[in-house]
Amino acid sequence: MPVFLHDTMSREKRPLLPKPGRDVFGMYCCGPTVYGPAHIGNFRTFTVQDILRRALEVAGLKVKHVRNITDVDDKTIRGAQAAGQTLGAFTKTWTDKFHADCKALGLLPPHVEPSAVEHIPQQVAMIKALVDRGHAYVAKDGSVYFKVCTCPDYGKLNHIDFSKLETQSENSAGEANDADEYERESASDFALWKSRKPEDGANFWPSPWGEGRPGWHIECSAMSLAHLGATFDLHGGGIDLCFPHHENEIAQSECATGVKGFAAHWFHSAHLMVEGEKMSKSKGNLYTLDELVAKGFTPMEVRATLISGHYRSSLNFTMKGVDDSRSALAKLERGTDRLLAAAGFTRAEFAAPVAQEVQTSWGRFAKAWEVLQDDLNIPGCLGQVFTVLAEKDEPSAEQARQDISGLAKILFALGLELFAAKAEVAIPADVAELGARRWAAKQSKDFAAADQLRKDLAALGWTMLDRKDGYELKKS
RNA sequence: GGCGCGGUAGCCAAGUGGUAAGGCCGGGCUCUGCAAAAGCCCCAUGCGUCGGUUCAAUUCCGACCCGCGCCUCCA
Structure with a gap:
């Protein structure tokens, strides 16, 4: 049975399978902007995507997971200048930090991790196609804008009828949406190419419209096209990217390639709250992994906390929650130990299955897997796991061996690594x-x-x- | 205003047209010189409010109350 997942565009739960005639499931996830350490909210999204990829692999699919690095935009340029570094050196620092955090949290590396800077020719080519096809126009200053009114189904992901929409006079940040200021024909139009400005410093590239740099949205369109083709199976990101970023991606990609059906499935994860409040810089509650580790939590405890709620519901991240996860993980380890003893296995023999290996036995954890396959119900799955581990009757050795096979696959899918060596605390x-x-x-x-x-x-x-x-x- | 999401025990959190998984905390017991650890047991007649449909609703429908998200570059 395939994994079923809610699709944002159709608003239905649908099976995840590669397109007919293909044997690899292609998924593209919007990655981090590398201008500082990622916070746990970012990692919730990446962790949920990691579990989707793992679950698909456990289900027997070949997956190509592409997650980009956004290494050129306003924030990275400003950050590099503030740090007195080149853009490349600055973004490398934060890319390395991101990789270290991902590894600590048990996130599998994507199969491809494209950089926006390294795909500028592809972005320029795509913008050129849009201009040639009449979907984009060049402003007086050499910037290029996407002309939303040339895309009749613009808004289909978010179910917004743009032809009837009154443009807001200001955006969510309270800034004016003044079309003239940006030399746009319509406030709904968005930048594909930004002409070179003095404050960009050395960060500009050549294009048919003069020197400048790509807009944000075009990066993902160009990179997904380069690595997955004009159409692919699933596109994911945080719920905040649903509009306008993903809507714009669809419009750009479909208008540039002339092929409809950009992504077959849209996967959005809800946001994290911290101690009951929305995460924000001004509230100072944008926790990073390092900050939580400094409080004495392990990355695996943080991971367990990040997946303690369903991905489509906002999750309230609290220190008590991480404490709870610590206790729960310890209970999971004890239960696993008992099962290993009943099966006559050692901890060393309890290795996660290699991703492609599809073992046949689920033992008593078949229900847990069934629950996980149903829209990635991680809390429900864990509930099943604990229910089985708490069963009274001692399983036979044969039963326990089958159970171990199933449990190992479940824990692999969730990316929960048990029995990690605890940090030795020096005793005075x-x-x-x-x-x-x-x-x-x-x-x-x-x-x-x-x-x-x-x-x-x-x-x-x-x-x-x-x-x-x-x-x-x-x-x- | 537009488009969405949610309100389940002290906390977190699944789920279902037929009478509420799981985790944490708490309480009890066993074990134990003490203290822990561990194991076992207990812990929502109730699922925001009010109506409706139904033999039966927390689950479907409607209204309302409350909280939250996005609406041009925040995962």
């Missing part, structure tokens, strides 16, 4: 000594002394956990 010498003395006191049944030493340890912020044949010191 004085704490270690108190611990040793308490253990000795306990062994000699001097419980009064042992209790006092436990209190001393607590005063230093440490907890002592007694085992049968030893003890463990943990920071409390």
Whole structure:
């Protein structure tokens, strides 16, 4: 059975399969603008996309996952100038940081990660096609704009009838939407090519219309065309990109290639709230992965938190939520350990299946997989996993082996890596000594002394956990 | 105004026309010198409000209340 997913354009849940005659499922996801560290809101979207890709692979599809790097726009140019760096050096710094964060969060690298700067000739070619076909015009200053009124079905993704729409007098940022100011014929028209301005510094490229740089929307159209063709299977991004970015992509691509059906399926994920509030710079709640790690959370705990809600619902990210995820992951590990013991396997034998390998057995986790396949219901899937792990009857070794096969695939699809080596917390010498003395006191049944030493340890912020044949010191 | 999303226990969060998964927290028990850890058990007669359809609605329909998103470059 294929994976079913809600499609933004048709507003229906539809099966995900490659186009007839193709054997690879092509998916394009709008990637980060590399002008600073990505925040957890960005990573929610990328994590959900990662799980979709993993689930498709577990389902047996060959997937080509393309996710771009936006490395030229207002923010990257301004950032590079503020840092006194070239655009390339500046964006490389943040691209590297993005990759490091992705790896920590267990995101599989996309199969292709195109850079906008490296696809400027393709963008120019696409703009030229739009001009030649009468879908774009050149303004006095050499900028090129897409002429929305030449695209009759513009608005089809967002179900907006643009011919009837009154243009707003200002945008969401409170700035005037003044067509004249931008030399546009209509306020709905958008820039394909921006003529060179002094503040762009060294960041300009040649074009038939003079020096300048590409507009934002055209990047994704050109890169998806270059790597997936005029039509492909799925296009994803955060819900905020639905309009205008994705609407514009459709218009540009379909008008430039003359081929309708740009993306067969549109996949949008909802936004993250933080502690009940919308994330914003002014509120200072744009957490980065580093900030959460500094608070003592592991990236895997952050990942588990980011997927604790359905992708189409906004999720309230809280520190308590990450704490909850920590406890839940620990419970998942204990349950997995029990199952491994019942199957006669070691942790080392519990490896994630290679992506292309399709094992036949789901064991008791068939239901969990079924739930995940239904519009990527991650919380429902995890609920099923816990339900099975909590079942009373001890499974037979054979049953447990089948279960392990299913569980490994589920956890691979979710990208949840268990049993990661915990960071060793250095134990100060004085704490270690108190611990040793308490253990000795306990062994000699001097419980009064042992209790006092436990209190001393607590005063230093440490907890002592007694085992049968030893003890463990943990920071409390 | 246009186009959408959502309101389920203390917190988070699935789901269904036939009587509410799961996680966290909390409580109880077992184990234990103590403390933990672990295991077991308990924890919504209720799913924003009011109507309607139905043998039956949290689930469908309508109205209303509340929260949220996008509407020109924010994942």
